[in-house]
Amino acid sequence: MNVPIHPDVPTSSCAGALEPLKVACASCNLRELCLPVGLTPTDLQRLDGLVEKRRSVPRGEHLFRNGDRFEALYAVRTGFFKTCVGSEDGRDQVTGFQMAGELLGLDGISSDQHHCDAVALEDSSVCVIQYRDLEELSREFTVLQHQFHKIMSREIVRDHGVMLLLGNMRAEERLAAFLLNLTQRLQARGFSASSLVLRMTREEIGSYLGLKLETVSRTFSKFQEDGVLDVKQRQITVLDPQALQRLISNAAC
Amino acid sequence: MNVPIHPDVPTSSCAGALEPLKVACASCNLRELCLPVGLTPTDLQRLDGLVEKRRSVPRGEHLFRNGDRFEALYAVRTGFFKTCVGSEDGRDQVTGFQMAGELLGLDGISSDQHHCDAVALEDSSVCVIQYRDLEELSREFTVLQHQFHKIMSREIVRDHGVMLLLGNMRAEERLAAFLLNLTQRLQARGFSASSLVLRMTREEIGSYLGLKLETVSRTFSKFQEDGVLDVKQRQITVLDPQALQRLISNAAC
DNA sequence: CGCTGTTTTGAGCGTCCTCAAGAGTAGTGG
DNA sequence: CCACTACTCTTGAGGACGCTCAAAACAGCG
Numbered sequence: 414m415n416v417p418i419h420p421d422v423p424t425s426s427c428a429g430a431l432e433p434l435k436v437a438c439a440s441c442n443l444r445e446l447c448l449p450v451g452l453t454p455t456d457l458q459r460l461d462g463l464v465e466k467r468r469s470v471p472r473g474e475h476l477f478r479n480g481d482r483f484e485a486l487y488a489v490r491t492g493f494f495k496t497c498v499g500s501e502d503g504r505d506q507v508t509g510f511q512m513a514g515e516l517l518g519l520d521g522i523s524s525d526q527h528h529c530d531a532v533a534l535e536d537s538s539v540c541v542i543q544y545r546d547l548e549e550l551s552r553e554f555t556v557l558q559h560q561f562h563k564i565m566s567r568e569i570v571r572d573h574g575v576m577l578l579l580g581n582m583r584a585e586e587r588l589a590a591f592l593l594n595l596t597q598r599l600q601a602r603g604f605s606a607s608s609l610v611l612r613m614t615r616e617e618i619g620s621y622l623g624l625k626l627e628t629v630s631r632t633f634s635k636f637q638e639d640g641v642l643d644v645k646q647r648q649i650t651v652l653d654p655q656a657l658q659r660l661i662s663n664a665a666c
Numbered sequence: 667m668n669v670p671i672h673p674d675v676p677t678s679s680c681a682g683a684l685e686p687l688k689v690a691c692a693s694c695n696l697r698e699l700c701l702p703v704g705l706t707p708t709d710l711q712r713l714d715g716l717v718e719k720r721r722s723v724p725r726g727e728h729l730f731r732n733g734d735r736f737e738a739l740y741a742v743r744t745g746f747f748k749t750c751v752g753s754e755d756g757r758d759q760v761t762g763f764q765m766a767g768e769l770l771g772l773d774g775i776s777s778d779q780h781h782c783d784a785v786a787l788e789d790s791s792v793c794v795i796q797y798r799d800l801e802e803l804s805r806e807f808t809v810l811q812h813q814f815h816k817i818m819s820r821e822i823v824r825d826h827g828v829m830l831l832l833g834n835m836r837a838e839e840r841l842a843a844f845l846l847n848l849t850q851r852l853q854a855r856g857f858s859a860s861s862l863v864l865r866m867t868r869e870e871i872g873s874y875l876g877l878k879l880e881t882v883s884r885t886f887s888k889f890q891e892d893g894v895l896d897v898k899q900r901q902i903t904v905l906d907p908q909a910l911q912r913l914i915s916n917a918a919c
Numbered sequence: 920c921g922c923t924g925t926t927t928t929g930a931g932c933g934t935c936c937t938c939a940a941g942a943g944t945a946g947t948g949g
Numbered sequence: 950c951c952a953c954t955a956c957t958c959t960t961g962a963g964g965a966c967g968c969t970c971a972a973a974a975c976a977g978c979g
Contacts, residue, residue, distance in 0.1 A: 498826045501915045506830040520826065522819035529826060548812065552805045559801065565818040566775035572825035573751045573773065573782060577759040579832035580876035584967070615926065623833035628967055630927055646926075646976075662754045837935070868958065878936060883959055899944075899958075 437461050446514030446601065447488050448542070448564065451556050460557070463546050464488070469538040476517060476531040476539065483521030485541050489513050492537020493612040496520075497620070498529045507621040509571075510534075510595075510613065513602055516564055534612040579623045582661070587622040588632045589660040592642075596651060607654070611647040690714050699767030699854065700741050701795070701817065704809050713810070716799050717741070722791040729770060729784040729792065736774025738794050742766050745790020746865040749773075749782045750873070760874040762824075763787075763848075763866060766855055769817055787865040832876045835914070840875040841885045842913040845895075849904060860907070864900040 438449045439457035449457055467490065470476050476487060479499065489511050496517065499505040508529060511517055520528040522544065551558035578587055600606040611618070615633075616626040624632075636642040641657060643650040651657065691702045692710040702710055720743065723729050729740060732752060742764050749770065752758040761782060764770055773781040775797065804811035831840055853859040864871070868886075869879040877885075889895040894910060896903040904910065 498830050500830055500834065504830075504834045506826075506833045508826045508829050519819055520823050522815050523823050524816075524820075528823045548808070548815070552808070552811065555801070555805070558805065562775050562801070562818070563777075565815070565822070566772055567777075569818070569821055569825065570773050570776050570781045572822065572829070573759075573761045575829055576761050576825065576832060577751050577753055577757075579829060580759045580873065581753065581757045614924090620833065625968060626926080627928085627969085630925095631967090634927075867956090879958080880937085880960085881935060883957095884935095887959070 438464055441490075443488075443490065443514040448516065448560060449557070450560050452554070452560075456554060456556065460550065460554075463550055464540045464542055465546075466541050467538050468541055469536070470494075470533040472533055472535050472537075474533055476533065477521075477527045478530050479527055481521075481527045483518065483525050483527055483544070485518065485543050486521075486547065487517040487531075487539040487541060489515050489517065490538045490540055493534045494531050494537060495534055495613060495617060495621075496529045496531050505620065507613075507617055508575075510621070512598060516568075519565055519568055534617075584622075584624055584628050584632050585635070586661050587624065588618075588629065588636070589657040591618065591622055592649070592651065593654070593657050593661070596654070607651045609649050609651075611649060691717060694743075696741075696743065696767040701769065701813060702810070703813050705807070705813075706809075709807060709809065713803065713807075716803055717793045717795055718799075719794050720791050721794055722789070723747075723786040725786055725788050725790075727786055729786065730774075730780045731783050732780055734774075734780045736771065736778050736780055736797070738771065738796050739774075739800065740770040740784075740792040740794060742768050742770065743791045743793055745792075746787045747784050747790060748787055748866060748870060748874075749784050751782045758873065760866075760870055761828075763874070765851060769821075772818055772821055787870075837875075837877055837881050837885050838888070839914050840877065841871075841882065841889070842910040844871065844875055845902070845904065846907070846910050846914070849907070860904045862902050862904075864902060 437457070438444055438447070438452075438460055439454060441447070444450070444457070449460060452460065468476075468487070470492070476494065491513060494511040494517060495507050496509045496511065497505045497507045511531075517531050517539070518527065547557075547561065551561055578590055582590065596606045596609060599609055613621075614626070615629045618624075619626045619629045622629070633642065633644045637644045639656070641651075641653045643652055690710070691697050691700070691705075691713055692707060694700070697703070697710070702713060705713065721729075721740075723745070729747065744766060747764040747770060748760050749762045749764065750758045750760045764784075770784050770792070771780065800810075800814065804814055831843055835843065849859045849862060852862055866874075867879070868882045871877075872879045872882045875882070886895065886897045890897045892909070894904075894906045896905055
């Protein structure tokens with residue numbers, strides 16, 4: 414388990430059942446990371462109708478699949494997801510890992526059907542946001558509209574960063590960038606920046622980074638030899654974060 | 667020059683000066699590819715205020731740069747662009763090539779500043795769409811709002827496709843996918859599907875595909891030897907499009 | 920405890936990169 | 950019109966990085 418520093422951040426242990434429980438964004442402790450960033454408390458009240466229900470997704474299950482009809486976006490409440498796209502000939506590529514407060518399903522807007530699979534990597538729960546409702550409400554709330562656009566744009570910027578990684582970096586640099594990104598996001602959620610538990614396999618990391626699982630494993634081992642990491646299976650301790658940073662900054666040297 | 671089949675599609679030859687000429691989307695022959703897809707002619711009339719001016723960008727010049735304040739989106743009217751992101755240590759990655767009817771600048775919404783460079787690869791002209799105006803109008807026109815969301819989502823889906831390419835494909839497959847994508851987009855704009863002129867260097871293609879320019883050149887040569895392409899510098903003729911298709915479908919075999 | 924899936928590690932190989940030279944093309948100015 | 954320069958593209962030879970194939974160690978779970 415990743416150790417929560419802020420005790421009010423939800424952990425997997427409080428994953429709810431799949432009842433359509435009314436959950437107000439106003440009282441959600443993820444509101445500073447999630448869709449309603451920037452909304453005033455009074456706006457938030459009126460937003461209650463938007464997130465009408467939760468859905469829990471057990472580890473290994475799909476939240477949605479490539480080809481599914483698109484109707485809703487999903488905000489991760491607890492747990493951890495991966496998204497992946499597949500090529501015509503069966504290979505697949507992990508396109509991202511999503512944690513609490515992050516949005517899933519944006520790919521579906523383009524043609525009213527999903528273009529990737531979303532799979533829970535641990536027992537998870539999401540808030541279901543009907544896209545029609547979001548469109549309607551964002552016509553009324555300028556702040557919500559703007560925030561939604563920002564989230565989509567941020568996803569585009571993120572994807573461009575991944576392209577840079579896949580197109581230009583070597584194995585060590587890719588893994589370093591991946592780990593730094595993970596720790597930063599965990600830190601923003603109140604977890605330790607130096608100790609983390611990977612929710613995904615070496616193969617999934619490899620798929621995301623454009624590497625084979627053996628290469629990922631070897632690179633972890635090398636980081637351990639160099640004293641940069643302590644690796645015990647999926648339990649990772651970052652001993653020298655600056656070494657990771659140097660890898661991706663001085664990469665050309 | 668790519669040979670227009672539909673004579674009403676604009677070519678570079680009619681690139682305008684930089685006067686703030688009033689250009690109505692209603693009378694633009696790109697309207698079926700561009701932002702106002704799906705709007706009725708009467709809606710289009712009311713949209714006139716949105717695209718208030720054009721801007722022409724000579725070959726080699728920047729439309730915007732990483733770090734520039736974000737204020738507007740740009741719809742390519744004529745010409746051809748590349749976008750690229752740079753890493754901390756100076757390497758850069760081409761993240762896309764944009765042609766007539768495609769939107770530039772979506773990356774800027776995330777933090778009110780641009781996160782990539784946009785460079786004209788030939789003398790080009792763009793329609794300037796003030797983002798504030800677009801937000802405002804899309805609150806009024808549901809169709810416009812939805813179309814805009816679709817365009818952002820499509821960009822995300824496209825980026826995921828590029829990740830798949832960069833993460834899983836080998837050099838020949840990457841170049842085949844690139845060429846098929848280009849010819850399809852040119853075809854949608856009324857150009858030949860078999861004959862095209864590349865607007866970018868081997869190095870830029872390589873950067874986009876995560877390859878070195880020598881590898882791109884070698885792969886072009888191999889395609890020529892195999893009778894799949896005819897390559898005369900940047901003048902490309904696709905002799906066997908199905909062979910390209912097979913490369914990316916049967917890739918694993 | 921045995922089964923299964925994940926991870927580690929080794930050895931050999933292939934694809935693409937690096938370095939380098941030369942040919943082709945475009946733009947500039949005499 | 951032709952040299953001159955700068956840039957782009959092609960092609961070759963050698964090497965490096967990551968992949969493939971394979972086996973064994975390890976962890977999780979019924």
